[in-house]
Amino acid sequence: xxxxxxxxxxxxxxxxxxxxxxxxxxxxxxxxxxxxxxxxxxxxxxxxxxxxxxxxxxxxxxxxxxxxxxxxxxxxxxxxxxxxxxxxxxxxxxxxxxxxxxxxxxxxxxxxxxxxxxxxxxxxxxxxxxxxxxxxxxxxxxxxxxxxxxxxxxxxxxxxxxxxxxxxxxxxxxxxxxxxxxxxxxxxxxxxxxxxxxxxxxxxxxxxxxxxxxxxxxxxxxxxxxxxxxxxxxxxxxxxxxxxxxxxxxxxxxxxxxxxxxxxxxxxxxxxxxxxxxxxxxxxxxxxxxxxxxxxxxxxxxxxxxxxxxxxxxxxxxxxxxxxxxxxxxxxxxxxxxxx
Ligand SMILES: *Cc1c(COP(=O)(O)O)cnc(C)c1O
Numbered sequence: 001x002x003x004x005x006x007x008x009x010x011x012x013x014x015x016x017x018x019x020x021x022x023x024x025x026x027x028x029x030x031x032x033x034x035x036x037x038x039x040x041x042x043x044x045x046x047x048x049x050x051x052x053x054x055x056x057x058x059x060x061x062x063x064x065x066x067x068x069x070x071x072x073x074x075x076x077x078x079x080x081x082x083x084x085x086x087x088x089x090x091x092x093x094x095x096x097x098x099x100x101x102x103x104x105x106x107x108x109x110x111x112x113x114x115x116x117x118x119x120x121x122x123x124x125x126x127x128x129x130x131x132x133x134x135x136x137x138x139x140x141x142x143x144x145x146x147x148x149x150x151x152x153x154x155x156x157x158x159x160x161x162x163x164x165x166x167x168x169x170x171x172x173x174x175x176x177x178x179x180x181x182x183x184x185x186x187x188x189x190x191x192x193x194x195x196x197x198x199x200x201x202x203x204x205x206x207x208x209x210x211x212x213x214x215x216x217x218x219x220x221x222x223x224x225x226x227x228x229x230x231x232x233x234x235x236x237x238x239x240x241x242x243x244x245x246x247x248x249x250x251x252x253x254x255x256x257x258x259x260x261x262x263x264x265x266x267x268x269x270x271x272x273x274x275x276x277x278x279x280x281x282x283x284x285x286x287x288x289x290x291x292x293x294x295x296x297x298x299x300x301x302x303x304x305x306x307x308x309x310x311x312x313x314x315x316x317x318x319x320x321x322x323x324x325x326x327x328x329x330x331x332x333x334x335x336x337x338x339x340x
Contacts (some may be wrong), residue, residue, distance in 0.1 A: 013157030020153050022107045022112035027135075034150065036105055038112050044133070044148060051134030051144035052194060056297035058187040059062040059088035063248075064156075065339065067120045068327035073339040076325050078103045080248045081130070087134060088184040092229050093143040097132060104216050106130065109151045110339045120326065121156030127162050127286075156286075163310040163318055165293030166206030168222075168282075170271070171196035174213040174317040175223055182213075182220075182243030187338065189245075193223035209284075209295060211271060214244055218305070219269040223229045225284035226250040227292075229269070229277030229304075230313045237277070240266040241266050249283040249321070255333065256320050260312070271297065277312035280304045288325075289318045 003018040019042050024203040026036025060082040066074045081100035089096040106128055110117065118124030130151040134144025175193040176182030182189065191211070200208040209227060212218040219239045226247040227262045228238045238255035250334050254264040274280070280292040291314050305311030310318070323329030323335055324336065 004024065007120050008116075008118075008155060010118045010124050010223050011156075011157075013122075013155055014120065015127075015156050016154070017152075018087070018116075019187060020116050020155075022109060023049070023108045023153075026097065026101070026105070026149045029145075033095075033097065033149075034099070034315060038108055039221055041063050042166060044135075044150060046135060047137040049137035049139060051136055053068045055134075055138070055141055056186070056188045056191075057092055057094055057134030057144055058131065059085055059092055059094060060185055062188065063106070063128050063130075063282065064154070065117050065126040065128065065153075066119050066324075066326045067125070067138040068338075069120050069199060070327070071120075073114070073117050073126075074325060074327050074336045075106065075110070075339060077248055077252070077335050078106050078337070081106075084185065084246065084248070085130065086134070088186055089174065091184040092105040092186055093182060095107045097130075097149045101282045105149075105151055109153050112171060113153050118155050124155060126153050127156040128153050130179050139276070163291060163315060165290065165291040165304075165307055165310060167198050167204070167294045167296065167307065168292050169203060169205040170295065171200070171208040171212075171296035174260060175220075176213060176243045178212075179241065180213070180242075185245055191257060197223055204313045205296070206290070212241055212268075217270060219271055219274065220244050221247075222282045222284075224286070225282035225290065227269075228253065228281055229230050230276060230279040230311070231276055232278045232315075234262050236262045236282075236313075237265045237269060237318075239269045241268065247283055249285055249288060252335065253283055253289075253317055254315055254322060260316065260320070275300055275335070277304060279314045281314050288322055289314060308328050322330065327331060 082099040088095040117126045136144040136146040210220045221244040282290040291310040
């Protein structure tokens with residue numbers, strides 16, 4: 001059922017689906033992308049033999065639209081989501097959706113659902129979920145010939161509980177294999193992370209960190225967020241790995257760290273070295289930064305800055321990035337664009 005704007009409590013939104021008036025959809029058939037359009041249909045009809053249902057040909061993205069103080073709406077680096085979806089699609093043997101068409105479609109969906117972009121000052125935003133699936137009927141394992149590109153939007157609250165640290169554990173399982181699909185934003189990586197996450201939750205942790213799938217020696221990332229640590233010497237360290245997703249939040253924080261006088265470093269991070277970090281966090285669009293209060297592995301618990309309070313460097317970087325996203329701070333990088 002379609003959501004009614006008067007039923008939403010902007011200050012208490014979670015991270016849940018609300019069925020909004022408009023989605024966007026485009027189809028690939030007969031060897032080309034057909035013109036896409038806004039639609040009031042928020043479901044997809046599939047053959048029982050559809051590729052995506054059996055062989056998992058799916059890629060997705062996640063980005064947000066932010067209500068500014070002046071009432072306008074900001075998007076944050078949407079072209080990077082579009083480009084990453086092209087990369088993910090190529091890895092999954094899918095026909096990429098063109099970058100310009102992606103950004104245009106995102107703007108159309110935001111505009112069409114404008115009344116659902118939460119008010120400035122609530123910390124909430126409009127989350128956009130572009131995705132693409134292989135739809136042709138197949139029995140043998142072969143890439144699809146038909147695809148559907150679709151975007152839905154849903155209002156979401158400030159993820160989790162603001163900038164409060166949470167306890168994390170380390171998974172004994174992998175989310176992506178060595179030389180596998182870890183760099184692609186594809187459903188299969190999430191399917192394989194569910195077991196580890198559920199186990200972490202059962203044990204009282206917010207989530208789990210994955211180690212590199214070849215040796216289980218280096219820090220990789222969380223199921224849906226990259227890892228960073230800040231050394232006492234002022235280095236902003238984030239893992240370089242072939243099996244992690246290139247986070248746009250990470251790329252943005254590396255730049256901000258540099259301009260705040262920190263030393264941004266991307267390198268393999270042996271798990272043994274996490275002890276050296278004065279602060280640590282998880283980075284991704286949903287929460288921007290989730291401070292890592294502690295990390296427990298093989299019975300040993302490492303506490304970072306504090307288990308109850310975010311560290312000063314983390315807080316500064318978070319405020320800077322969120323300030324740019326909502327248009328409260330200058331954007332010398334031209335990362336934001338308004339939806340007109
Ligand atoms: C989406 C995602 C991230 C975060 O990427 P952002 O572009 O910062 O939102 C990190 N890790 C994984 C596995 C992801 O799927």
